[in-house]
Amino acid sequence: MDRLSGLDASFLYLETPAQLMHVCAVMVLDPATMTGPYSFATLQREIDLRVRDVPAFTRKVRGVPLGLDHPVWVRDQAFDIERHVHRLGLPTPGGYAELMDLCAHLASLPLDRSRPLWEMWVVEGYRTDEGEEKVVVFAKMHHATVDGVSGSNLISHLCSLEPDAPPMVVEQQTHPRDPGRGELLGRAVVGTAARPVTLVKVLKPSAQLITRSIGRARQGTAMAAPFSAPRTSFNGTITSHRSIAMADLDLEEIRRLKKVTGTTVNDVVLAVAGGALRAYLAERDELPEASLLATVPVSVRDSSRRATGANKVSALFTKLGTDIADPLERLRMLAERNLHAKEHHNAISADALQDWAEFAAPRTFGLAVRAYANLRLAEKHPVVHNLVISNVPGPPIPLYFMGARIDALCPLGPVFHGAGLNVTVMSNAGQMHVGAIACRESMPETDALVRHFPAELARLTAAVDASGGPDAAR
Numbered sequence: 001m002d003r004l005s006g007l008d009a010s011f012l013y014l015e016t017p018a019q020l021m022h023v024c025a026v027m028v029l030d031p032a033t034m035t036g037p038y039s040f041a042t043l044q045r046e047i048d049l050r051v052r053d054v055p056a057f058t059r060k061v062r063g064v065p066l067g068l069d070h071p072v073w074v075r076d077q078a079f080d081i082e083r084h085v086h087r088l089g090l091p092t093p094g095g096y097a098e099l100m101d102l103c104a105h106l107a108s109l110p111l112d113r114s115r116p117l118w119e120m121w122v123v124e125g126y127r128t129d130e131g132e133e134k135v136v137v138f139a140k141m142h143h144a145t146v147d148g149v150s151g152s153n154l155i156s157h158l159c160s161l162e163p164d165a166p167p168m169v170v171e172q173q174t175h176p177r178d179p180g181r182g183e184l185l186g187r188a189v190v191g192t193a194a195r196p197v198t199l200v201k202v203l204k205p206s207a208q209l210i211t212r213s214i215g216r217a218r219q220g221t222a223m224a225a226p227f228s229a230p231r232t233s234f235n236g237t238i239t240s241h242r243s244i245a246m247a248d249l250d251l252e253e254i255r256r257l258k259k260v261t262g263t264t265v266n267d268v269v270l271a272v273a274g275g276a277l278r279a280y281l282a283e284r285d286e287l288p289e290a291s292l293l294a295t296v297p298v299s300v301r302d303s304s305r306r307a308t309g310a311n312k313v314s315a316l317f318t319k320l321g322t323d324i325a326d327p328l329e330r331l332r333m334l335a336e337r338n339l340h341a342k343e344h345h346n347a348i349s350a351d352a353l354q355d356w357a358e359f360a361a362p363r364t365f366g367l368a369v370r371a372y373a374n375l376r377l378a379e380k381h382p383v384v385h386n387l388v389i390s391n392v393p394g395p396p397i398p399l400y401f402m403g404a405r406i407d408a409l410c411p412l413g414p415v416f417h418g419a420g421l422n423v424t425v426m427s428n429a430g431q432m433h434v435g436a437i438a439c440r441e442s443m444p445e446t447d448a449l450v451r452h453f454p455a456e457l458a459r460l461t462a463a464v465d466a467s468g469g470p471d472a473a474r
Contacts, residue, residue: 002059002073002176004144006358007313009070011143012061013365014416016373017110018240021144022117023151024107024412026246026435027137028126029404033163038135038404040087040122046402047120048081050158050167056145057084057154059176060116067362073176076116083115090125090136099126100447103138104244107412107437117142135404143414147299147313151411152392152426159399159406223341224317229383230288232281234420234442237376241440245447246410249425249432249457257464261328263335266391268460269425269432270294270338271331273389274320275456280449281322291319292386295419316341317385327456328463378418387421388413394427410435421449 004012015021031038051057059073091098102123111117123136139155146154160167229235254268261268274292281287298314318341321330372378390413399406410433413422420439425432434453436446443449 002055004061004070004073006070008144009362010365012071013362014369015110016370018238018373019369019414019417020108020110020240021414022107022111022140022142023146023414024103024141024437025137025139025151025155026103026244026408026410026412027139027155027401027406028408029135029137029401030132030407031135031404033400033405034403035164036403040124043122043402044081044085044087047085047158051081052079054154054157055174055176056150057118058116061113061144062178064362065181070358070362072179074178075176079116083112084118085120085122088121088123090123092125094125094127096129099123099136100244100246104242104437104440106138106140107242107244108240111140111142117145134407137401147297150312152394155409156395156399159401160403161397161399163400163403163405165400224293224319224337226293226317226384227382228290229293229386230290231383232288232292232386233284233286234438235383235386235418236379236420236442237373237417238415238420238439239441242415242437243440243443243446244412244435244437245445245450246408246436247434247450247453248408249434249453251427251430251432253457253461254432257331257460260464261331261335263331264338266296267331267335267338269391270296270318270320270389271327271334272453272456272460273423274322274324274330274334275327275459276449276452277320277387278322278325279452279456283448287322289323291321291323293383294318294320294387294389295385297388297390320389326463327460328467331460373417383418385419387419387423388416390422390424392424392426394433395429396427398429408433412437415439 011021036042055073055075058076058079060076061071062074063071088102090102106121111119118139118141120140121138123138126134126136128134141151141154157167249272254265257263257268258265273294277292278287294317295315296318298316299312318334318338321333324330324333390411392411394409399409406428408431409426409428411424411426412435413424415422415438420442421436422438423434423436425434427433434450436450438446438449
């Protein structure tokens with residue numbers, strides 16, 4: 001029996017009609033590299049052949065009687081690819097604006113929980129600014145099924161290194177068994193009885209962590225604290241409507257800046273994001289005096305003790321330096337604070353978030369989330385964090401999706417009540433693709449933010465080059 005981990009199940013409980021917990025990806029494909037002429041029927045058939053033996057694509061959620069425990073995964077015996085891979089034509093003139101509007105609409109639709117929690121929309125008729133016709137695949141998968149790393153790995157399973165090569169090999173997995181009602185109920189009762197013992201085991205290291213964190217705070221080496229973020233227009237109660245925008249950055253330039261300044265790729269990305277957010281808010285006379293605070297998901301897949309569970313993540317908080325005008329000074333500040341944040345984060349058990357998530361009661365948790373939204377409590381307490389920023393490592397070489405070269409691969413994460421903006425960056429064959437998704441009522445034109453990313457990278461480049469060499473830049 002394949003039970004969802006507490007963290008995986010929490011993404012189901014967190015979901016409301018407005019707070020949708022699926023992750024998305026926009027893949028821009030060049031059909032000219034395909035070995036034969038493009039057709040939707042062929043593409044759908046090839047996807048079907050590649051996903052049928054992968055449990056993540058063919059399993060669905062089954063609840064436990066009386067909601068006594070987290071749900072389990074069972075195989076969908078009636079799996080039908082036509083319920084998951086759909087075809088759409090982009091409205092004329094079929095440019096970037098029309099594509100973003102369509103993707104935002106698709107991101108606003110919930111997934112059907114009676115089926116495996118994923119779908120793909122194949123969008124035809126997209127024309128680039130250069131007039132080239134492309135095919136776009138808009139993919140959605142529930143966060144209960146994937147995190148950033150596992151989602152990237154699943155996409156890789158559908159890809160190859162050459163147009164006519166077979167898909168990349170993934171680890172063989174077994175399909176989940178479908179347990180009976182009595183077995184589900186019995187396991188739930190046993191698990192519930194054992195929770196007090198588990199709670200005692202979790203409390204001690206958590207208490208020690210609090211003590212150490214207080215010491216770090218006194219020394220000035222702690223990560224930024226939640227509930228210390230200034231309020232902005234995208235920090236309130238969200239709706240189900242979304243706005244989406246994408247941009248490309250030169251990955252080699254980011255790596256050069258990293259090397260010259262002695263920082264990391266993540267430091268550079270966060271500094272650019274901070275500058276873009278500063279410019280966006282300043283244009284609207286909304287720039288707060290205090291720095292914006294971001295939650296940065298961190299993969300703990302390599303250090304986790306848990307063998308099961310799709311989501312193996314933790315998170316750290318970091319101030320983005322939106323209160324600093326100079327881009328190089330912002331990067332220096334971020335590099336220093338991120339070093340402290342990483343040291344603080346490394347002192348936390350890799351499984352701490354997953355351990356505590358096991359105590360999320362299915363019914364109570366879901367009711368609490370809905371009450372939080374209905375009472376608009378996100379607007380009545382200090383802001384926990386302003387936004388989520390994720391950095392997902394992608395393939396260093398071109399990949400081919402069913403034979404079509406992936407020109408752009410842009411992931412999009414969920415947004416939350418109180419933090420209605422999510423920015424995700426992913427590297428792909430020499431480019432860094434930036435994807436931003438927001439609640440449309442909070443940020444109607446996400447492109448107004450994203451267009452500042454290339455400009456901020458150029459400003460940072462100019463500041464580093466004018467600083468007088470590597471020693472001065474560091």
